[in-house]
Amino acid sequence: MSELFTDFFLLQDPNVRWVLAGTILLGLSAGALGCFAVLRERALVGDAVAHAVLPGVCLAFIFTGDKDPLALLIGSVIFGWISLVVMDFIIRNSKISADTSIGMVLSVFFGLGVVLLTYIQSSGNVNQSGLDAFLFGNAASMLPEDVMLFGFVSLMVLVVIIAMYKELKLVSFDSSYAKVIGYPLKRMEFLIATLLVVTITAGLQAVGVVLMASMLIIPAAAARYWTDSLRVMLFVAAFVGGISAISGSFVSYAAPSMPTGPWMVVSAAFIFTLSFFFAPARGETRKWIKRLNQKQKIRRENILKTLYGLNEADGKEEKVRTLQEIIKKRRMEKKTLKRGLSELEKSGMIEHYRGRPDGFVLTETGRVEARRIVRLHRLWELYLTEKLEIAGDHVHDDAESMEHVITPEIEAQLLKILENPESDPHDEKIPY
Amino acid sequence: MSESAAKVKGAPPVEVHDLTVSYQNKPVLWDVDFELPEGKLIAVVGPNGAGKSTLIKTIMGLIDPVSGHSLIYGRPLEQMRKKIAYVPQRETVDWNFPVSVFDVVLMGRYAHLSLFKRPKKHDKELAMEALEKVGMAEFADRQISQLSGGQQQRVFLARALAQDAEIYFMDEPFAGVDASTEDHILLLLKELRNHGRTVVVVHHDLQTVSGYFDWVMLLNLRLVALGPMETTFTKENLQKAYGGRLNILSQVIELSRKEDFIREPGHE
Numbered sequence: 275m276s277e278l279f280t281d282f283f284l285l286q287d288p289n290v291r292w293v294l295a296g297t298i299l300l301g302l303s304a305g306a307l308g309c310f311a312v313l314r315e316r317a318l319v320g321d322a323v324a325h326a327v328l329p330g331v332c333l334a335f336i337f338t339g340d341k342d343p344l345a346l347l348i349g350s351v352i353f354g355w356i357s358l359v360v361m362d363f364i365i366r367n368s369k370i371s372a373d374t375s376i377g378m379v380l381s382v383f384f385g386l387g388v389v390l391l392t393y394i395q396s397s398g399n400v401n402q403s404g405l406d407a408f409l410f411g412n413a414a415s416m417l418p419e420d421v422m423l424f425g426f427v428s429l430m431v432l433v434v435i436i437a438m439y440k441e442l443k444l445v446s447f448d449s450s451y452a453k454v455i456g457y458p459l460k461r462m463e464f465l466i467a468t469l470l471v472v473t474i475t476a477g478l479q480a481v482g483v484v485l486m487a488s489m490l491i492i493p494a495a496a497a498r499y500w501t502d503s504l505r506v507m508l509f510v511a512a513f514v515g516g517i518s519a520i521s522g523s524f525v526s527y528a529a530p531s532m533p534t535g536p537w538m539v540v541s542a543a544f545i546f547t548l549s550f551f552f553a554p555a556r557g558e559t560r561k562w563i564k565r566l567n568q569k570q571k572i573r574r575e576n577i578l579k580t581l582y583g584l585n586e587a588d589g590k591e592e593k594v595r596t597l598q599e600i601i602k603k604r605r606m607e608k609k610t611l612k613r614g615l616s617e618l619e620k621s622g623m624i625e626h627y628r629g630r631p632d633g634f635v636l637t638e639t640g641r642v643e644a645r646r647i648v649r650l651h652r653l654w655e656l657y658l659t660e661k662l663e664i665a666g667d668h669v670h671d672d673a674e675s676m677e678h679v680i681t682p683e684i685e686a687q688l689l690k691i692l693e694n695p696e697s698d699p700h701d702e703k704i705p706y
Numbered sequence: 707m708s709e710s711a712a713k714v715k716g717a718p719p720v721e722v723h724d725l726t727v728s729y730q731n732k733p734v735l736w737d738v739d740f741e742l743p744e745g746k747l748i749a750v751v752g753p754n755g756a757g758k759s760t761l762i763k764t765i766m767g768l769i770d771p772v773s774g775h776s777l778i779y780g781r782p783l784e785q786m787r788k789k790i791a792y793v794p795q796r797e798t799v800d801w802n803f804p805v806s807v808f809d810v811v812l813m814g815r816y817a818h819l820s821l822f823k824r825p826k827k828h829d830k831e832l833a834m835e836a837l838e839k840v841g842m843a844e845f846a847d848r849q850i851s852q853l854s855g856g857q858q859q860r861v862f863l864a865r866a867l868a869q870d871a872e873i874y875f876m877d878e879p880f881a882g883v884d885a886s887t888e889d890h891i892l893l894l895l896k897e898l899r900n901h902g903r904t905v906v907v908v909h910h911d912l913q914t915v916s917g918y919f920d921w922v923m924l925l926n927l928r929l930v931a932l933g934p935m936e937t938t939f940t941k942e943n944l945q946k947a948y949g950g951r952l953n954i955l956s957q958v959i960e961l962s963r964k965e966d967f968i969r970e971p972g973h974e
Contacts, residue, residue, distance in 0.1 A: 450763075
């Protein structure tokens with residue numbers, strides 16, 4: 275395995291060099307361009323166009339009798355364009371919804387392509403072998419001239435994206451505004467669509483029509499999890515596309531029966547999954563941890579409040595409180611209570627006496643913290659009854675959740691407008 | 707990008723001639739004809755579906771009319787693009803889009819930048835100034851999804867201010883904003899007016915119309931009235947604008963709709 279690895283990455287095999295160069299350029303440009311497709315909510319259109327170029331490829335082959343890459347490029351660009359025009363025409367001139375129109379164009383054009391493909395294969399043309407590779411791609415069969423043409427196309431797409439970054443950004447974010455300040459909106463839309471069509475065409479041999487849209491969509495979708503900046507998103511998406519290209523090519527090199535294109539897609543999907551869960555900016559794990567931390571914090575604060583309440587009731591601050599006592603005062607599951615207590619013990623808020631009775635006592639820091647929580651609760655209750663005129667018997671539950679959220683700044687404001695009150699609506703003392 | 711032509715001397719900032727607009731055979735504006743004065747704060751008022759937004763969008767070239775045309779300072783819109791700034795309704799864009807507050811405001815400067823040109827230091831300074839004016843300077847680096855409704859509106863306003871135009875079209879800038887934002891926006895509108903800019907605002911709240919604006923346009927499918935607040939914002943005119951659809955006109959329109967008589971507007 276490691277030998278394969280070094281062989282591959284030292285680029286000894288000229289064939290590997292070509293394939294790798296072609297797929298990486300494709301990954302970069304599809305990733306970056308895909309950001310605009312995804313942000314403009316045109317991902318499905320990309321998929322439809324990718325499928326719709328198949329008849330163009332087949333017709334180019336029928337007319338030239340050869341797999342000349344330039345002819346294939348022209349054929350597929352033409353059909354990509356036709357499909358866009360047809361989709362647009364249906365949406366504008368009928369009551370058929372956009373997704374129905376996209377779905378119809380995708381399947382009808384693809385169906386036509388498969389019909390032509392079947393015709394070619396039964397025609398007995400010796401050159402036709404490998405044409406079905408356009409369905410799922412066959413990167414290994416790419417010739418240097420293919421790579422040069424399609425790589426050049428990918429490169430041009432990247433150049434246009436960089437040169438027109440400002441314009442693409444504005445048109446994607448707010449096309450009406452772009453039009454009002456005088457942007458040639460129609461020409462811009464035409465340009466974006468053309469970039470889409472040529473990128474898809476450039477990916478035909480490596481990835482194939484069926485899967486090409488995923489190289490546009492998935493890297494962009496993954497990149498969105500890493501950043502809130504369009505510029506960074508473009509780089510990340512291009513990077514994801516490039517990495518997917520390298521790993522797809524490597525898998526197919528290590529196991530020649532494995533196809534490059536589908537493995538590129540699988541790699542991109544893998545990166546997407548990682549991003550979805552673990553991206554620090556917007557990933558799910560971060561949200562999940564945040565929620566968990568919040569839950570634990572609320573639990574700890576509730577226990578402190580309960581211990582404070584027990585002390586307040588009988589005035590014995592030093593008394594050891596047993597689990598039963600705590601649960602009696604505030605109903606919660608024993609398991610959660612124990613977990614919360616051990617967290618509090620670790621942070622020095624309470625002490626655990628393992629004697630008779632076995633129980634817990636607030637430390638000095640714990641008492642300060644407990645007072646703070648009870649104070650916020652009672653201040654909030656007072657605020658609701660006095661300033662918002664909510665009946666006193668209705669405010670407890672509202673205050674229950676707010677005490678965990680109120681910041682020191684808001685506390686200061688509350689104290690100011692309530693003029694440092696002595697007691698809450700239930701005549702309980704507000705502890706300072 | 708369109709080149710900016712000089713104003714025609716003495717021409718009003720906006721003139722609209724015989725404008726008729728329809729959406730899918732449903733007329734929304736019928737033979738509207740007017741001129742707007744320069745340097746005034748003008749409210750466009752009318753019931754729901756009266757065609758208020760449609761009117762300003764048509765003047766800005768976002769919607770093609772069935773018939774009629776409008777001029778900006780006596781010239782076709784295409785020559786005068788840079789003189790027009792637009793504050794759209796907040797809901798028209800995706801606020802999850804990965805751009806910062808500053809990015810959005812800087813877009814106001816794009817009107818003055820030719821294709822391929824990146825914003826210069828000068829543009830960035832003007833954008834920052836505009837943000838300061840709307841009281842959002844400290845939010846410059848925030849992602850726009852983190853803003854409240856009132857803050858979003860301020861950002862859109864800052865973008866228009868950064869553009870430094872002569873005519874401002876605003877689509878309900880006061881909708882759904884908090885009281886302090888409302889006061890702030892009004893202050894900025896008055897400042898624009900005091901600098902001789904023409905500000906056209908689609909407005910919903912009849913209570914505040916006379917206090918906020920200099921001129922008022924009452925609209926309901928057709929132009930009901932247009933003029934200075936004192937003489938135009940009258941009970942009689944309001945009744946005309948809000949008191950049900952105009953009978954015979956709506957009947958004729960209904961008929962023409964059935965007959966497929968009204969042509970579809972040309973598409974954008």
